[in-house]
Amino acid sequence: MGEKTLKFNSKTIHGGQQPDAAYGAVMPPIYQTSTYAQTTPGGHKGYEYSRSANPTRTALENSLASIENGTYGLAFASGLAAMDAVIKLLNPGDEVVSTNDLYGGSYRLFKKVFEKFGIKFNFVGMQNAETIEAAINSNTKLIWVETPTNPMMNIIDIKAVSQLAKKHGVLLAVDNTFATPYLQTPLDLGADIVMHSATKYLGGHSDVVVGALVVKDKKLADELYFIQNASGAVCGPMDSFLVLRGIKTLHVRMQRHCENGEAIAKFLAGHSKIEKVYWPGFESHPNHEVAKSQMNGFGGMISFVTKGSSYEDAIKIVEKLKVFTLAESLGGVESLAGHPASMTHASIPKEEREKSGVVDALIRLSVGIEDIDDLIADLEQAIN
Numbered sequence: 031m032g033e034k035t036l037k038f039n040s041k042t043i044h045g046g047q048q049p050d051a052a053y054g055a056v057m058p059p060i061y062q063t064s065t066y067a068q069t070t071p072g073g074h075k076g077y078e079y080s081r082s083a084n085p086t087r088t089a090l091e092n093s094l095a096s097i098e099n100g101t102y103g104l105a106f107a108s109g110l111a112a113m114d115a116v117i118k119l120l121n122p123g124d125e126v127v128s129t130n131d132l133y134g135g136s137y138r139l140f141k142k143v144f145e146k147f148g149i150k151f152n153f154v155g156m157q158n159a160e161t162i163e164a165a166i167n168s169n170t171k172l173i174w175v176e177t178p179t180n181p182m183m184n185i186i187d188i189k190a191v192s193q194l195a196k197k198h199g200v201l202l203a204v205d206n207t208f209a210t211p212y213l214q215t216p217l218d219l220g221a222d223i224v225m226h227s228a229t230k231y232l233g234g235h236s237d238v239v240v241g242a243l244v245v246k247d248k249k250l251a252d253e254l255y256f257i258q259n260a261s262g263a264v265c266g267p268m269d270s271f272l273v274l275r276g277i278k279t280l281h282v283r284m285q286r287h288c289e290n291g292e293a294i295a296k297f298l299a300g301h302s303k304i305e306k307v308y309w310p311g312f313e314s315h316p317n318h319e320v321a322k323s324q325m326n327g328f329g330g331m332i333s334f335v336t337k338g339s340s341y342e343d344a345i346k347i348v349e350k351l352k353v354f355t356l357a358e359s360l361g362g363v364e365s366l367a368g369h370p371a372s373m374t375h376a377s378i379p380k381e382e383r384e385k386s387g388v389v390d391a392l393i394r395l396s397v398g399i400e401d402i403d404d405l406i407a408d409l410e411q412a413i414n
């Protein structure tokens with residue numbers, strides 16, 4: 031099908047996909063099996079045990095590689111399982127430089143799980159290349175970037191960080207969960223590894239927990255595959271099927287997420303009771319120019335703070351919302367609202383999170399694809 035020449039909106043549907051070899055099924059069957067018959071020891075058709083490989087997972091992994099402009103995709107049981115595999119590339123004594131405005135679960139994995147194995151994590155503001163470079167030393171093996179960041183919507187210049195990574199001979203991994211390849215493709219900007227919580231926009235329907243890695247380099251892919259198979263946190267066949275189905279509409283959903291996101295960001299910014307709105311599409315956003323240059327749109331993730339609002343006021347607003355559901359997570363077709371200080375970021379010490387702007391009164395929205403009038407009316411009643 032001339033895969034390489036397909037545009038993104040076709041790759042989501044056809045990328046890496048072929049009708050199933052057995053009966054020509056257009057959607058890959060859910061191969062709900064742990065093992066595969068062999069004619070003679072080692073005489074199999076490419077699959078021997080489903081931790082090592084499963085045809086439904088292979089179909090998803092090929093799709094992931096295609097949409098991220100990579101070569102190899104790996105699907106895991108969750109986004110954090112995918113990150114866990116990346117950190118297992120490292121050895122005791124190695125160091126990682128990461129952003130100080132990181133998804134709470136990523137921070138917890140780094141600090142509470144891997145630090146005790148002798149890996150050191152340095153969290154810095156990544157808006158400025160000198161700050162990142164100052165944190166790199168001879169033990170640094172990996173730079174971990176998340177952009178846009180969660181929940182402050184800071185934008186990190188992937189190309190600039192990749193130049194630093196190359197200069198110092200360290201790997202660059204980018205958590206592309208918020209942007210998705212519809213908005214940005216980090217491998218094209220020089221990253222070595224792209225990571226996803228496919229639980230979010232790729233799955234898109236809040237019905238599955240899945241993680242993904244995509245790389246270009248064969249040696250790196252082999253190392254990650256070894257860890258995936260050896261540690262075993264793989265994505266099951268049913269979950270692979272669901273994410274694959276989600277990816278087929280990614281471009282259509284993202285287009286609407288962006289449109290609704292823009293309308294809500296502008297509504298909030300013009301509201302007399304709102305103090306501050308964090309959304310990279312505003313020209314006043316400190317990293318707007320970088321966002322414009324590396325993204326094809328600004329997404330549907332928005333954070334805001336109400337005027338003079340306290341912890342209690344923020345809680346009241348999220349409780350009053352009716353169309354927006356108060357829930358953790360993001361990226362589904364339905365709109366969600368969250369209170370980072372008590373929910374997603376509760377595991378980060380108050381001092382640490384306030385340094386990066388995650389104040390008690392901050393509310394984060396994952397704007398869904400419902401009718402925009404209903405979403406705005408809901409916010410209006412809750413804020414008033």
Ligand SMILES: *Cc1c(COP(=O)(O)O)cnc(C)c1O
Pocket residue numbers: 108109110111133135136176180205207208226227228229230239240241
């Ligand atoms: C949700 C999320 C993760 C973790 O993924 P899980 O699928 O929940 O394990 C990592 N990074 C970001 C940005 C996320 O939003």
